[in-house]
Every structure is written in C-alpha cells, then in structure tokens.
Amino acid sequence: MASILSSCLRDIRPPVTVFSPSMWGDTFSTFSLDKQVQEKYEKAIETLKQEVRSKLVEATSGKLLVLVDTIERLGLAYHFETAIEEKLEQIYNEDQEYDDLFTTALRFRLLRQHQYQVSCSVFDKFTNKDNKFEESLGNDVEGLLSLYEAAHVRIRGENILEEAVAFTKHHMTRHMLSLESPLKDKVKRALVHSLHRGVPIIEARVYISIYEKDDSRDEMILKLAKLNFNYLQNMYKEELSELYRWWNNFDLKSKLPYARDRSIECYLWGIAFHFEPQYSYVRKAVAKATQMASVLDDTYDNYATLNEAQLFTDVLERWDMNEIGQLPDYMKVVYQYIMSIYEDYEREATKQGKSFAIPSYKEAVKQLARAYNIEQNWIMERKMPPLEEYLKNSVITSSIFVMFTAHFPGMKSVTQETIDWLLSNPKIVVSTAMIGRHIDDLGSHERENKEGKYLTVVDCYMKHYGISKEEVLSMFEVLVEDAWKDISNEWANKTGSIPKEIVEQLVNYARAAEMTYRNSEDGYTNPEKNLGPHIVALFVDPIVI
Structure with missing residues (x-):
C-alpha cells in the first residue's frame, strides 16, 4: 500500500503558484544610446x-x-x-x-x-x-x-x-x-x-x-x-534593452506560465556584482544566469511532478540534445533554453580564450538541477533530511556556482586556478552562499510552504533543534550575521593568488541578497516594494545637473 501511495505521489503536480507578470512591461524594450x-x-x-x-x-x-x-x-x-x-x-x-x-x-x-x-x-x-x-x-x-x-x-x-x-x-x-x-x-x-x-x-x-x-x-x-551617474545610467539602459530583447526572443512568458518573469530584477543582480563600465559582460552574464536559475527553480518547485523532475535531471545530466524527445513539451522548452545559453557561453568562452571554463559551467548547471531535484523530493515526500545534509545542498541551490562560472569568460583575471579555488568550497564561498540561502529562506518561507502543505527548511530546523518557527527565523538572522563576520574575516585576510575582483564579487553577492530579501520579504518574486524603487532610481530617472 505504501509503495502504491509513493508511486502515486510521484505523479502529482505541486500546487502551482501564479506569479504576477513583470511590473515593467515594455519599459526597457527599446533604447537608443546617444x-x-x-x-x-x-x-x-x-x-x-x-x-x-x-x-x-x-x-x-x-x-x-x-x-x-x-x-x-x-x-x-x-x-x-x-x-x-x-x-x-x-x-x-x-x-x-x-x-x-x-x-x-x-x-x-x-x-x-x-x-x-x-x-x-x-x-x-x-x-x-x-x-x-x-x-x-x-x-x-x-x-x-x-x-x-x-x-x-x-x-x-x-x-x-x-x-x-x-x-x-x-x-x-x-x-x-x-x-x-x-x-x-x-x-x-x-x-x-x-x-x-x-x-x-x-x-x-x-x-x-x-x-x-x-x-x-x-x-x-x-x-x-552626477555626470558619472548619468553616463553609467545610459550604459545600463542600453544593456537592459539588449537583455530584454534576448529574453523576449525565447517567449517563455507564454510557453512557461508557471515561471517568474524577472529579467529586469536579474539585471539588478548583475549590476550588484560590478557597476563599473568595464564589466558590461559580467552584468549581462549574471542576469542571464540568474534568470535561467529562476526558470529551473520554478520548473522543479512550482510545476514538475517528481517523475518528470527526475527524468529532466537525468536527461540534463547526459547533456545531449538527441534525448530531448523523452521530455514533456514544457520541459523541452526549458531544455532548449538552457542549451541555447550554453551554446552562447561556449562560443564566447572560446572567443575570449577562456575555453577552460566551459566544463565547470556545464557541471554547475547540472549540479544545480540535481540539487533542486533532491530538494523537491524532500519537500513532496515530507522527508526533510538531517540539517547538515540540507545545508550542503543549500550551498548549491544558492545558485552561486552557476552565477560565477557564467561570467568567467568576461573576466580577464580568471584562470583555471580561480575556478578550482571557487569549486573547492573555500570558507568565503560557503559563507556567502549561506547568506544568500538563509536570507532567501527568511523571505520565501511563506510562499514555499504553500499554506502549510509542504515542508521547508524552517521545518528542518524546527525538527533538528526542537524549537518554534519564530525561534528558527531568529536563528537565521544570527546565522546571517555570523556569515557576514566570516566574509569580513576572509576579505581582510586576502586570498593569495585569487583575483581581488572575484572575492569582491562574493561580497557583492551577499549584498545583492540583502537588497533582495530585506525585512524578510521576497523582493524577487514581489519586487514592487524592495527592488522596484531601486530599478526606477538606477535605470529610469536621470539626475538633474
């Protein structure tokens, strides 16, 4: 009987959250740089x-x-x-x-x-x-x-x-x-x-x-x-316009109605990584990687059955377009989207003399899919793992490895040593990822538990420590503070031959997470209050000189 129930569960679609459309419409669709x-x-x-x-x-x-x-x-x-x-x-x-x-x-x-x-x-x-x-x-x-x-x-x-x-x-x-x-x-x-x-x-x-x-x-x-800001703003508007057209060409808004359309908010993460003129490639790459991770997250978390999710994970693991026929139609769209981004990445990495970064990016995407799949199994089957296991998986679901490897072709200072260091899980990377994860969990807990129907990391902590939900949320705040202290310590100690701009980006990842999930609110899913005013100030309104 238990096995029959388990089998049935694997074909049940989770309750689908209907997300609001992008609040920006076609605001950034066209911009002609003067x-x-x-x-x-x-x-x-x-x-x-x-x-x-x-x-x-x-x-x-x-x-x-x-x-x-x-x-x-x-x-x-x-x-x-x-x-x-x-x-x-x-x-x-x-x-x-x-x-x-x-x-x-x-x-x-x-x-x-x-x-x-x-x-x-x-x-x-x-x-x-x-x-x-x-x-x-x-x-x-x-x-x-x-x-x-x-x-x-x-x-x-x-x-x-x-x-x-x-x-x-x-x-x-x-x-x-x-x-x-x-x-x-x-x-x-x-x-x-x-x-x-x-x-x-x-x-x-x-x-x-x-x-x-x-x-x-x-x-x-x-x-x-003032002059400098307006100069930068014009540059950002041009990048945003390019990004908007790129995103619109996939037409995922109509093909994947369960996924969040947040390309403008994703660009804000790109600008958080590096706002200076010379980092245009980084901003756009981070934006694209963040939107891809978001689509992948919503596919696992908001629509796929467990059997579909496992099939998608297995097909992606083999990384072969010839296997796309096995997938449901909506997953074919997701798979083609990921492969299109990868083809652009492969071409750009080769052009920039960074072809050594290609395997790490491909593995980071596969790894993220595996981690989302593991997490969804825990949630749907109501079997939260030991805390240590959850935290290990959380470093990956923070999307930090996808976001960083995605922009490496545009970084002159990046070498194979940089990639090996990042993927070795040094303390500053783990601390940064956990800030992103804990702040995200604080902001998205209410949405992800779907009115109490599903378990979240909060339940995992409650069970592990035998404490209340309120105590867990307070614990998250302490964990975030401790992670910031560890980041400050690692920053001050420097990191040998690792480029300073890469370490600085780790600090900026944590800053972007703070910006997005301020006051324990999910500013990515609902950007009107947290991110909206920043987007208007940075990309819409110039400064009067």
Whole structure:
C-alpha cells in the first residue's frame, strides 16, 4: 500500500503558484544610446577627474579619510583606484591615533574595507572600566554614525563592535526626531541598511541626493558624481534593452506560465556584482544566469511532478540534445533554453580564450538541477533530511556556482586556478552562499510552504533543534550575521593568488541578497516594494545637473 501511495505521489503536480507578470512591461524594450551625449559626459568627467585627483593627492590625515569616503560613497572610486590605494597605504603605515570617535571609526572602516589588518582595540579608549562605551558619546551623532558603519565590518570575537551596534542604534534612534538634513538622512539610511552591506551603485545614488544637501559639500565632486551617474545610467539602459530583447526572443512568458518573469530584477543582480563600465559582460552574464536559475527553480518547485523532475535531471545530466524527445513539451522548452545559453557561453568562452571554463559551467548547471531535484523530493515526500545534509545542498541551490562560472569568460583575471579555488568550497564561498540561502529562506518561507502543505527548511530546523518557527527565523538572522563576520574575516585576510575582483564579487553577492530579501520579504518574486524603487532610481530617472 505504501509503495502504491509513493508511486502515486510521484505523479502529482505541486500546487502551482501564479506569479504576477513583470511590473515593467515594455519599459526597457527599446533604447537608443546617444553617442554624442556620452562623449560629452566623458569629456566633462575627464576634466573634473583631474581636479579631484589633485585634491586627493594634496589631502592628508582626517581630511584625506573624509575625501576618500566621499569619493567611494558617490560611486567614483574606480576613477581613482591607484591614488586611493596609495593614500590608504600611507594612512596605514603612519598608524596615527585620532582622539575623536568619528575619525577613529572612519579610519578603521576604510582600512578594513581595503583589506588591511586593523585591530578593534582602537576603540578601547572610548569605553569605561566595564568595557561599555562612555555614555557621553551618546550625543555625538556624527561619531555614532561612523562607529555604527565601522561595526558592520566586524569579525567573530570582536565583542566591542557587537556592543557598538546596540549602543549606536539606541542613541541614533533616540536622536532621530531632533536631527536635520542631511545628517538625519544619513542616519535614517544607515538604520535601514548599513553602508558596507549595501549594493555600491544603489548606495551611490542614495548618497548623491544626501550629499547635495550638505553645506560642506564640494561642488566639483558633486558635479562629477552626477555626470558619472548619468553616463553609467545610459550604459545600463542600453544593456537592459539588449537583455530584454534576448529574453523576449525565447517567449517563455507564454510557453512557461508557471515561471517568474524577472529579467529586469536579474539585471539588478548583475549590476550588484560590478557597476563599473568595464564589466558590461559580467552584468549581462549574471542576469542571464540568474534568470535561467529562476526558470529551473520554478520548473522543479512550482510545476514538475517528481517523475518528470527526475527524468529532466537525468536527461540534463547526459547533456545531449538527441534525448530531448523523452521530455514533456514544457520541459523541452526549458531544455532548449538552457542549451541555447550554453551554446552562447561556449562560443564566447572560446572567443575570449577562456575555453577552460566551459566544463565547470556545464557541471554547475547540472549540479544545480540535481540539487533542486533532491530538494523537491524532500519537500513532496515530507522527508526533510538531517540539517547538515540540507545545508550542503543549500550551498548549491544558492545558485552561486552557476552565477560565477557564467561570467568567467568576461573576466580577464580568471584562470583555471580561480575556478578550482571557487569549486573547492573555500570558507568565503560557503559563507556567502549561506547568506544568500538563509536570507532567501527568511523571505520565501511563506510562499514555499504553500499554506502549510509542504515542508521547508524552517521545518528542518524546527525538527533538528526542537524549537518554534519564530525561534528558527531568529536563528537565521544570527546565522546571517555570523556569515557576514566570516566574509569580513576572509576579505581582510586576502586570498593569495585569487583575483581581488572575484572575492569582491562574493561580497557583492551577499549584498545583492540583502537588497533582495530585506525585512524578510521576497523582493524577487514581489519586487514592487524592495527592488522596484531601486530599478526606477538606477535605470529610469536621470539626475538633474
């Protein structure tokens, strides 16, 4: 009897969630880049860059730290990368102590963010005999804000920075009503999202609006930031238009009505990985890989029976178009879609001299399908595995390997060694993947349990630890915090011969996850609240200069 029931179960289709259509319609369907406008921006940017570079060279001490921070917050750092690194090395070697909290915290954060080993003991002088921050600091809002941002690059065991988060949050919240712009805007933004964990280009767009209200602003730097943003925005619009046409050519919206149409939101993940002009290939590749993973996820999770899912997994494993005839019609569409992306990948990798990346990408796609299939079996059969087994599978379902191998042909610095390192599951990769997985689980639990009919990872944790749903969700938040500490530690320790830009992308993956699933909401499935405003700010509305 049990075997009959099990056999029947394998042919049952899961309850299909009907997702809302893309909120963007054909907003990004066409865009014609005006090259004359871009050239005009380029000339103005180049002129201002020279003047800002002179300011950077001349600046010293605390003023230098503020200048570097301003340039970075405004999204301009890539123009002055060498000059900034030289200046920060000078700051680090001078080892100057500052008496005020603002500058001490700023120096600490900037050096940590640039992979320097700095001790949190620099904050000891601001604490009392009980190792608590002096209450007199509670009225120094600029200092509190600087400390709050510095505390978000903490690593495990830095208790003084754990204390700093609670201390600064309490006092900044207390002062909110009495603050005026732009300080009020800075504090409000920080309490919503710390700078270090924000997607750089989103933070830049937010900060431009804040900085122009600041009486102490540098008009030259502000103008450069505005010109630079509009220049980038035109480039993003062109990439988005290309991506929109690519996605529309597959017509998956009508062929696979069970799958989410989120190509614009996927591009936002691409821009989170790298917003600078030279990374156009990376942005588009990450967007395409993210949309593919999404279609694959929805096929397993939202439509396929267990028998269909197993068949698809087996056929994909053999990676042979001659076997497509075995698949149901809707799965043929999915298979052709995956193969079309692969053919483009193979062609581009060969063209870029990165053909060594092809096997790892193919394996990453197969691996993701296997992991989705395993997870769906657990859910449909209501047999959640031991926690360790679930977590191991979760590193794969985070899609991190597909997203990274997908853009490797466009990265000059990537070698076979880079790929071997990524696939060896180093700590920073696992920590990053788990941030994505836990934040996603926090945001998508309600949708995925389909009104209590199916088990999710939350149930897995409840069973393993014998705790309530609320306690599990709180545990996820702690796990996310711990993973961020591990990422900060690995970032500061550097990673030998692995290109810095690859490690930086891992940090940016975690930032994109924070952006997407903020406040435990699934901003990918329902982008109106979380991602929609960012998309409008970055890709629709230019800055008035």
